[in-house]
Amino acid sequence: MKRTFTLATLSFASFFASANAPTPKNIIYMIGDGMGPAYTSAYRYYQDDPNTAVVESTVFDSMLTGMAHTYPDDDTIVTDSAAGATALATATKSYNGAIAVDGEKQKLKTMLEIAKEKGMTTALVASSQINHATPASFAAHNEARGNYDDIANDYIDNKINGKLPVDLMLGGGTQYFIREDRNLVNEFIAAGYQYSDSLAQLEQIEQVPAIGLYAAKGLPFALDSDPERLTKMTRKALSLLEQNEKPFFVMIEGSQIDWCGHANDIACAMAEMHDFAEAIKIAKDFIAKHPDTLLVVTADHSTGGLTIGAQGQYKWQADVVKGVQATAEVIAERLMASDNMQEQWQSNSGLAYTKEREVLLTQAKQVDEEALVLAVKKLINEASFTGWTTSGHTAIDVQVFAHGMGHEQFIGSQNNVDIATKLISFINKQ
């Protein structure tokens, strides 16, 4: 199922429209990893104020423009995040696992690289390690997403007109940047970058270029740590880019929506959605001050086959989800360590310690912690009527949201590569 994508695959109308559209000075591209339509719907009910008759709309509702197909260029239909990000960053579909390389493993130029060539300031922000598949596909090239050290090396070695590719990086990944064989952080510092290693001291970053690494790998889950860590990094990134005054391209990823989806952990997923939604609000606020900026938000694919409503019942209990205080992994850890299961269960899950639940949890605890994690998730999914079909990804279309200058280019049913083609055409006009 090899497909070739050229300008000819764009409709005449959309090509014409993009040729005449005003060119935004700045581009903010936000990717919710794994954020299929069920996630934005669930988030609407999750953040609803139960004291009002209406269901309040979300920031996603305020800027929905269309849908995008996500299939990769292999025979799988179901994309991974590497092929998904490669399509969204380069306008070329590739195989699962590819980091900005094509089916022949040849490098594909990314929109961030083109932006850098054009003299724009470039930035990547993620709640995963900053060299994870999604951000990596904007600034590195590798035949396999798992080559984390090589990908991190590219953030120094992949020079664009003699310069480092990314001016500002905020995320996790210290273990890949400070290694025995190479200390990339020292190389960044030697190249004039400010280095920040504590999210609590985020405000101490004074200007670009800069790199902030806030965890060995990904940052801790929002539900188990700072619920607005991505929001804070987004606010800081946009304020540094604003102060810099040059046109910029930034990709901001809500990385861990996907990880909660893989875990089939609904409370984890909604906490990540909240952090991502608040980060999008920061970007919208930026556009209110700088109307010459374009914001595009989409997802690379959906994860977990999330379903709002399950077990043949016509209901979904957002209040149950809101009552959960930690990820299932952390709840299980606490249950393992405690001799008061009832108290731990009630305070962490917000659910009653019924006889049935006691039996399930106690039996699972006797097996091992892994069994206990599964039992915790089963009880929370059942109580909230949340369904999941897989621990992997699904191939349903994802939503496209756009706001600001040029947002009308993203209306309708499109292919994920079309989003990149339009953004690249804006960047090329700088």
Ligand code: MG
């Ligand atoms: Mg990702």
Ligand code: ZN
């Ligand atoms: Zn995934």
